Amino acid sequence: MEVCPAKNKTEAKLKAINMRPQAPLRAAEHDNWNFFLGLPEVDRRKIKPGTLRQQQLLQPLFEFSGACAGCGETPYIKMVTQLFGDRMVVANATGCSSIYGGNLPTTPYATNKCGRGPTWCNSLFEDNAEFGLGFRVSLDQQKHFAGELLKKLAPQLGDDFVTAILTADQGDEAGIYSQRERVEALKKKLPAINNAESKLLIPLADQLVKKSVWIFGGDGWAYDIGYGGLDHVLASGQNVNVLVMDTEVYSNTGGQMSKSTPRGAIAKFAAGGKPAGKKDLGLIAMSYGNIYVASVAMGAKDEHTLKAFIEAESYPGPSLIIAYSHCIAHGIALDQGIGAKQQKLAVESGQWLLYRYDPRRTERGENPLQLDSTAAKAKVSDFMMSENRFKMLTKSKPEDAKKFMAQSQVEADRRWKFYQFMSQRDTKVENAPVPAPKPTTAVDA
Amino acid sequence: MDLSTKYLGLKLRTPLVISASPLSEDVDNLKRMEDAGASAIVLYSLFEEQLRQDRLELNKNLQQGTDSFAEALTYFPEPDEFRLGPEEYLKHIAAAKKATRIPIIASLNGSSAGGWTEYAKKIQEAGADALELNIYYIPTDMNLSGAAVEDTYINILKAVKSQVTIPVSVKLSPFFSSFANMAKRLDQAGANGLVLFNRFYQPDIELETLEVKPNILLSTPMAMRLPLRWIALLHGRVNASLAATSGIHRASDALKMLMAGADVTMLCSTIIRHGIPQIAMIERDLVDWMEEHEYESVSQLKGSLSQKNCAEPAAFERAQYMKALTGYSLAQA
Numbered sequence: 001m002e003v004c005p006a007k008n009k010t011e012a013k014l015k016a017i018n019m020r021p022q023a024p025l026r027a028a029e030h031d032n033w034n035f036f037l038g039l040p041e042v043d044r045r046k047i048k049p050g051t052l053r054q055q056q057l058l059q060p061l062f063e064f065s066g067a068c069a070g071c072g073e074t075p076y077i078k079m080v081t082q083l084f085g086d087r088m089v090v091a092n093a094t095g096c097s098s099i100y101g102g103n104l105p106t107t108p109y110a111t112n113k114c115g116r117g118p119t120w121c122n123s124l125f126e127d128n129a130e131f132g133l134g135f136r137v138s139l140d141q142q143k144h145f146a147g148e149l150l151k152k153l154a155p156q157l158g159d160d161f162v163t164a165i166l167t168a169d170q171g172d173e174a175g176i177y178s179q180r181e182r183v184e185a186l187k188k189k190l191p192a193i194n195n196a197e198s199k200l201l202i203p204l205a206d207q208l209v210k211k212s213v214w215i216f217g218g219d220g221w222a223y224d225i226g227y228g229g230l231d232h233v234l235a236s237g238q239n240v241n242v243l244v245m246d247t248e249v250y251s252n253t254g255g256q257m258s259k260s261t262p263r264g265a266i267a268k269f270a271a272g273g274k275p276a277g278k279k280d281l282g283l284i285a286m287s288y289g290n291i292y293v294a295s296v297a298m299g300a301k302d303e304h305t306l307k308a309f310i311e312a313e314s315y316p317g318p319s320l321i322i323a324y325s326h327c328i329a330h331g332i333a334l335d336q337g338i339g340a341k342q343q344k345l346a347v348e349s350g351q352w353l354l355y356r357y358d359p360r361r362t363e364r365g366e367n368p369l370q371l372d373s374t375a376a377k378a379k380v381s382d383f384m385m386s387e388n389r390f391k392m393l394t395k396s397k398p399e400d401a402k403k404f405m406a407q408s409q410v411e412a413d414r415r416w417k418f419y420q421f422m423s424q425r426d427t428k429v430e431n432a433p434v435p436a437p438k439p440t441t442a443v444d445a
Numbered sequence: 446m447d448l449s450t451k452y453l454g455l456k457l458r459t460p461l462v463i464s465a466s467p468l469s470e471d472v473d474n475l476k477r478m479e480d481a482g483a484s485a486i487v488l489y490s491l492f493e494e495q496l497r498q499d500r501l502e503l504n505k506n507l508q509q510g511t512d513s514f515a516e517a518l519t520y521f522p523e524p525d526e527f528r529l530g531p532e533e534y535l536k537h538i539a540a541a542k543k544a545t546r547i548p549i550i551a552s553l554n555g556s557s558a559g560g561w562t563e564y565a566k567k568i569q570e571a572g573a574d575a576l577e578l579n580i581y582y583i584p585t586d587m588n589l590s591g592a593a594v595e596d597t598y599i600n601i602l603k604a605v606k607s608q609v610t611i612p613v614s615v616k617l618s619p620f621f622s623s624f625a626n627m628a629k630r631l632d633q634a635g636a637n638g639l640v641l642f643n644r645f646y647q648p649d650i651e652l653e654t655l656e657v658k659p660n661i662l663l664s665t666p667m668a669m670r671l672p673l674r675w676i677a678l679l680h681g682r683v684n685a686s687l688a689a690t691s692g693i694h695r696a697s698d699a700l701k702m703l704m705a706g707a708d709v710t711m712l713c714s715t716i717i718r719h720g721i722p723q724i725a726m727i728e729r730d731l732v733d734w735m736e737e738h739e740y741e742s743v744s745q746l747k748g749s750l751s752q753k754n755c756a757e758p759a760a761f762e763r764a765q766y767m768k769a770l771t772g773y774s775l776a777q778a
Contacts, residue, residue: 007655012655012656068510068513099514099516251517251520252514252516252517253516253517254516254517254518254519254520255517255519255520255521255522266521266522267521267522268521268522269522270522271522328509328510328520329520329521331506331509331520331521332506333505334509335509388502388503388506388521389521392503392506392521392527395499395503395527395529396527398533
């Protein structure tokens with residue numbers, strides 16, 4: 001139990017939930033579990049998803065994944081399924097997330113009582129972004145076609161009804177709920193019409209409800225093998241959401257170096273410590289100007305992660321979220337539940353930055369980049385020495401380790417200054433173009 | 446002004462010695478300390494427990510999760526060799542000797558009977574001028590008697606002394622039932638010096654997070670009262686050299702310790718707080734005071750206010766609560 005903030009008043013080691021040997025508890029917990037499952041879910045329309053306390057009440061549609069104990073990736077997936085799981089479509093690159101995400105014949109992706117849940121499929125390392133883009137194009141085309149059919153059926157369905165469906169505001173849960181009700185009503189009306197258009201529309205009607213397209217993968221996919229395709233998809237301007245679960249190493253195949261691996265970390269193919277620095281994927285994406293980009297670390301600032309997910313999803317173009325994910329291949333005591341602590345230290349030392357780049361801000365005359373990290377409170381070497389992927393080098397090549405730590409500190413200082421400058425610079429331009437439409441989901445600043 | 450003193454049989458230019466701290470991990474710092482006037486330096490401690498912990502931790506991390514998935518049987522490359530022994534420390538001793546001309550005193554904290562002697566021998570071979578045994582542990586076992594704890598100290602000292610020819614000092618905590626007797630036993634067992642006292646890092650409780658946290662605080666001048674008393678009591682009664690450590694921040698603190706009977710005064714917190722040039726400042730102030738008060742040498746004032754030589758020997762023994770407390774009056778709100 002790592003993140004639970006509650007502590008017992010008389011025995012501080014006890015929290016709200018405590019780990020105990022399972023066997024003697026199984027019978028009693030069986031009943032408790034059934035009681036728990038019988039509890040009603042909260043009404044999504046009444047929840048403010050931008051507030052972590054309320055958001056965490058939403059039903060997760062990802063459970064019992066079979067990932068390593070203490071995995072740093074699965075909390076992000078759980079959160080995203082809570083937010084958008086009942087209408088999301090996921091293209092998942094090969095890697096850890098495709099293994100624990102599709103441990104066939106079972107799957108951790110679940111459905112709610114209405115039968116809605118994430119639609120998930122795994123593709124290859126080298127084409128997953130394109131695979132996800134295909135979902136988007138296909139869904140858009142189906143929605144477009146459904147809209148065309150709907151217009152042709154206006155005489156039978158009524159103009160007001162058709163207009164209500166086609167112009168529905170689906171910017172929040174209430175809007176989506178209402179649209180689902182309209183589509184259900186539509187599906188009930190269509191069989192009675194019984195013409196060519198209505199027959200074609202029946203299997204397409206559900207596409208009139210907003211779908212959220214997600215592209216999942218690790219750094220091996222996003223920074224390396226799938227990078228060309230990812231870049232292509234981000235540049236397409238299409239409304240896809242990319243979640244990079246950045247463990248800074250090829251985790252699933254056993255810890256090979258990727259271009260995300262930080263300088264000085266030991267990995268396979270970098271047994272002497274990686275000599276080059278980490279690629280700044282976020283900065284490359286920001287250079288397009290029309291991509292929503294966020295760098296998050298849930299263990300360091302969970303509210304920030306939540307905000308980034310909601311903003312990314314609401315942005316009507318490509319979004320890229322780079323999520324720091326602690327990993328078994330970092331050489332940390334995950335069995336003692338220190339993953340979140342490591343994320344916090346990564347951020348506090350300046351080794352990992354928190355930021356959000358929202359192109360909608362540019363259109364409002366604001367600087368698009370918001371640097372959400374504070375200035376470093378610890379040294380990068382404090383962080384590095386707390387993880388064996390770096391510390392091991394001090395035992396095999398101490399001089400190199402020392403050199404890498406010094407270089408990493410300089411890089412962290414420079415990176416902080418650069419991002420600070422970028423976030424503070426004046427970006428207002430005379431005769432700026434007409435502002436784009438407002439975001440479809442409001443997020444408290 | 447003759448500031449010279451003798452410690453562990455080593456002739457030192459001044460009594461200002463640097464005690465073990467992370468500052469000595471850097472050879473450049475050692476040179477800077479010598480340039481600022483340090484007469485000898487005790488290196489940071491070699492912790493056997495830490496070496497063992499590193500080995501266990503590394504092994505655990507190399508093995509962690511390797512039985513989980515057929516696709517990944519390991520998560521780290523295995524270099525041909527990990528240097529998990531004392532090699533780095535021994536190399537550091539050699540580098541320190543090469544970089545400076547002042548005596549370099551190594552510091553060792555063993556955790557096994559074999560560890561104390563094995564590492565002590567290696568430290569001598571690496572070129573250390575002397576060895577400080579940092580016997581640092583908290584006896585929490587309720588079945589362990591005070592006598593057994595004391596015997597452990599004596600046995601460690603004897604074992605190490607049988608293996609090395611360089612002088613050996615023992616850094617002690619004040620927590621013995623009869624400290625004077627303990628000092629005498631160590632003296633008789635062959636300790637060349639007693640370093641009084643070790644400061645243990647005391648845990649603290651974090652009220653907001655309800656966690657116990659080690660709280661590392663630098664010493665304040667108040668910390669010197671305890672070693673001052675015991676140095677004054679031991680001066681002239683043991684053959685071993687006496688080193689004062691804890692709370693020596695200014696020349697006046699060093700003077701008091703010397704007058705109580707210390708052969709050297711060890712500096713640490715004040716240097717961490719004010720920087721290495723502080724050593725020169727303390728030496729300058731020391732000389733100024735001695736000139737002003739017409740002293741000729743450190744040896745002249747050393748022990749001049751020890752229990753043996755001071756006007757009121759009982760002052761070092763009495764608790765004097767009443768007299769001390771009656772000096773205060775209730776603060777006005």
